Amino acid sequence: MDEEKIITEFARGPGQKVVIRRTKFKGKEYLDIRQFFEGDDGQWLPTKKGVAVPWELRQDLLHALEAAQDEDG
Secondary structure (H helix, E strand, O other), rough: EEEEEEEEEEEEEEEEEEEEEEEEEEOOOEEEEEEEEEEOOEEEEEEEEEEEEEHHHHHHHHHHHHHHHHHHO
């Protein structure tokens, strides 16, 4: 990745976490939500499990999450 800024992260289980970050790749910005795992050397490494939403669509994602919250009651 060209650039990144971690927004937040939270544990998913032993040796796993989800990282939400703002990234820039080939000149385009993304909101990246990705699962990471802890390698044998203790370094956190990204997996292919995740999604990179174009930065300009982040509000659409937020509205979808809010709608899902409303469904829950």
